Amino acid sequence: MLSRAALSRQAGLRRSSAIAQRFASTKSLRDTLKEAIPIKQEQLKKLKAEHGNTVVGDVKVDNIIGGMRGLKAMLWEASVLDPIEGIRFHGLSIPDCQKVLPAAPGGKEILPESMLWLLLTGQVPTAEQTRELSRELAEKGQLPKFVEDLVDSFPKTLHPMTQLGMGVAALNHDSSFQAAYEKGMKKPEYWTHTLEDCINLIAQLPALAARIYRNVYNPGTPLPGINKDLDLVGNYSNMLGYGANESLTEYLRLYIALHGDHEGGNASAHTAHLVNSTLSDPYLSYSAALFALAGPLHGLANQEVLRWQIAMQKELGTDITHEKIKEYLWKTLKSGQVVPGYGHGVLRNPDPRFIALQEFCDSRPELKSSPIIELVNKTFQVAPDVLKEHGKTKNPYPNVDATSGCVLYHYGLTEFKYYTVIFGVSRALGALTQLVWARALGLPLERPKSMSMDALEAFIKKP
Numbered sequence: 001m002l003s004r005a006a007l008s009r010q011a012g013l014r015r016s017s018a019i020a021q022r023f024a025s026t027k028s029l030r031d032t033l034k035e036a037i038p039i040k041q042e043q044l045k046k047l048k049a050e051h052g053n054t055v056v057g058d059v060k061v062d063n064i065i066g067g068m069r070g071l072k073a074m075l076w077e078a079s080v081l082d083p084i085e086g087i088r089f090h091g092l093s094i095p096d097c098q099k100v101l102p103a104a105p106g107g108k109e110i111l112p113e114s115m116l117w118l119l120l121t122g123q124v125p126t127a128e129q130t131r132e133l134s135r136e137l138a139e140k141g142q143l144p145k146f147v148e149d150l151v152d153s154f155p156k157t158l159h160p161m162t163q164l165g166m167g168v169a170a171l172n173h174d175s176s177f178q179a180a181y182e183k184g185m186k187k188p189e190y191w192t193h194t195l196e197d198c199i200n201l202i203a204q205l206p207a208l209a210a211r212i213y214r215n216v217y218n219p220g221t222p223l224p225g226i227n228k229d230l231d232l233v234g235n236y237s238n239m240l241g242y243g244a245n246e247s248l249t250e251y252l253r254l255y256i257a258l259h260g261d262h263e264g265g266n267a268s269a270h271t272a273h274l275v276n277s278t279l280s281d282p283y284l285s286y287s288a289a290l291f292a293l294a295g296p297l298h299g300l301a302n303q304e305v306l307r308w309q310i311a312m313q314k315e316l317g318t319d320i321t322h323e324k325i326k327e328y329l330w331k332t333l334k335s336g337q338v339v340p341g342y343g344h345g346v347l348r349n350p351d352p353r354f355i356a357l358q359e360f361c362d363s364r365p366e367l368k369s370s371p372i373i374e375l376v377n378k379t380f381q382v383a384p385d386v387l388k389e390h391g392k393t394k395n396p397y398p399n400v401d402a403t404s405g406c407v408l409y410h411y412g413l414t415e416f417k418y419y420t421v422i423f424g425v426s427r428a429l430g431a432l433t434q435l436v437w438a439r440a441l442g443l444p445l446e447r448p449k450s451m452s453m454d455a456l457e458a459f460i461k462k463p
């Protein structure tokens with residue numbers, strides 16, 4: 001009998017070949033979406049009409065008091081997370097995406113624009129469609145002057161994530177959704193204005209994020225303008241000051257594409273979805289999501305991993321053995337801290353995003369011999385057994401953040417307080433995609449029912 005993972009892989013391959021057959025389309029992003037939306041609307045209508053009362057699962061007291069873990073309670077179109085196999089984007093696994101999604105000219109890694117196209121439409125774009133999207137994003141990437149002035153007025157000591165969230169909220173000054181809503185737009189138009197805001201925001205994020213980096217870490221230095229011939233990350237890397245480092249730029253493309261979406265229940269994606277369900281515009285919705293991402297149990301973990309690995313490196317010196325790492329892990333656990341970069345709310349295996357980033361490291365000699373990457377590898381060889389023995393975490397394996405920041409560090413982007421900002425540029429791809437779908441499908445205001453402990457006890461006692 002085939003294992004669950006093998007069955008799910010087979011199903012995924014069937015889905016991916018169906019997607020690959022549509023590879024030759026030359027349609028624009030908007031026309032592709034206009035075709036895809038009525039099909040999904042029909043699917044939702046049928047689901048509602050024919051299966052509205054089908055029971056999907058039980059709600060246990062554990063779900064209510066346990067952060068809603070495992071509760072199947074929201075609709076999310078672009079990706080599904082299997083605890084064993086990891087993430088699939090519209091049925092495509094990470095290796096599938098690496099095979100079929102266009103890369104930058106001369107590069108190998110997935111272009112985030114092609115991932116955005118896949119997330120939005122469920123289809124694999126051609127290289128030309130991807131280039132068109134890159135061009136549109138570059139054309140729309142400039143920040144309004146008042147946002148530049150606002151960001152420039154922040155103290156250098158304000159955390160870069162706070163700056164990013166505030167900058168994104170301020171961009172709602174030009175929200176197409178909000179302006180159209182004030183004029184009384186009809187429901188079928190919601191998604192088109194949401195899409196315009198989402199594309200504009202994704203386009204503007206690199207300039208905003210790079211400005212924050214410049215102000216905090218290199219104040220007074222000039223910021224290059226947006227080059228219309230470059231892709232989104234090509235421009236971002238250039239504005240960060242790393243445009244000449246093609247390896248780092250390629251890494252950023254992979255990192256941003258892979259972090260783009262991780263189904264809907266994670267704190268940042270869920271926050272964007274919740275806030276947008278009030279018909280708050282995409283800028284305000286994503287700003288709220290960024291403040292969820294800024295928490296150490298979520299997006300801040302990549303910063304924490306690096307801080308922790310560097311402290312380990314300092315304490316253990318040059319001769320770092322497995323035994324010494326083991327002792328350091330126990331010291332962390334005994335002091336009541338979590339081992340950053342390990343564990344996950346859903347995954348129960350090593351994160352395939354971690355594996356993809358490790359493969360990137362293995363393909364480059366300078367990363368293979370980098371002391372910090374070697375330390376990440378050695379930690380991976382020891383940590384799962386220590387965490388199993390510790391016996392608390394349901395998943396003793398690494399998540400994507402176990403390695404993501406260390407590669408940036410190796411390439412000289414050493415300001416680790418900034419790392420979650422890069423995650424924030426990335427997560428926009430998936431979180432904003434879902435806003436377009438939520439409005440296209442007319443999903444309602446999200447409003448779960450809460451219960452007090454007294455109400456729970458009264459419910460339990462009822463005959």
Ligand SMILES: CC(C)(COP(=O)(O)OP(=O)(O)OC[C@H]1O[C@@H](n2cnc3c(N)ncnc32)[C@H](O)[C@@H]1OP(=O)(O)O)[C@@H](O)C(=O)NCCC(=O)NCCS
Pocket residue numbers: 296297298299301333337338339340341342343344345346392393394395399400401
């Ligand atoms: C990601 C994370 C928040 C998931 O939390 P979760 O769904 O509650 O995880 P679990 O159900 O496995 O947690 C059960 C227990 O194990 C502990 N645990 C989980 N991961 C742990 C880790 N990496 N190190 C030590 N203990 C851990 C939890 O703190 C919890 O302890 P408690 O019962 O005393 O509160 C958690 O694994 C974590 O804190 N990891 C480190 C931070 C990190 O890497 N975050 C990035 C996520 S992509």
